[in-house]
Amino acid sequence: MQHLATEVKGQCPECKVRLIRAESHYCDCPSCQQRFIEQRCCPHCQKMVDCIKGCGAVNYLCRQHGLISKHNIEYHYLKAD
Ligand SMILES: [Zn+2]
Numbered sequence: 001m002q003h004l005a006t007e008v009k010g011q012c013p014e015c016k017v018r019l020i021r022a023e024s025h026y027c028d029c030p031s032c033q034q035r036f037i038e039q040r041c042c043p044h045c046q047k048m049v050d051c052i053k054g055c056g057a058v059n060y061l062c063r064q065h066g067l068i069s070k071h072n073i074e075y076h077y078l079k080a081d
């Protein structure tokens with residue numbers, strides 16, 4: 001099984017601490033124990049992008065702006081209840 005990047009870019013909007021990856025699209029805050037859904041969004045239009053997995057590389061596709069490098073992706077975190 002291939003390991004995807006486990007590093008989480010974002011931080012808890014309330015505690016300002018780095019989130020910890022729980023499952024593929026879920027992150028936990030080690031401080032308040034809140035679970036967040038990780039959304040990957042286009043830096044141009046803020047809409048969610050589609051994930052495209054190639055050989056060893058992950059790219060993202062915005063329906064309006066085409067391919068977006070993972071380095072330019074914006075991460076949004078929503079509370080999961
Ligand atoms: Zn927190």
Ligand SMILES: [Zn+2]
Binds near residue numbers: 042045063065
């Ligand atoms: Zn876009």
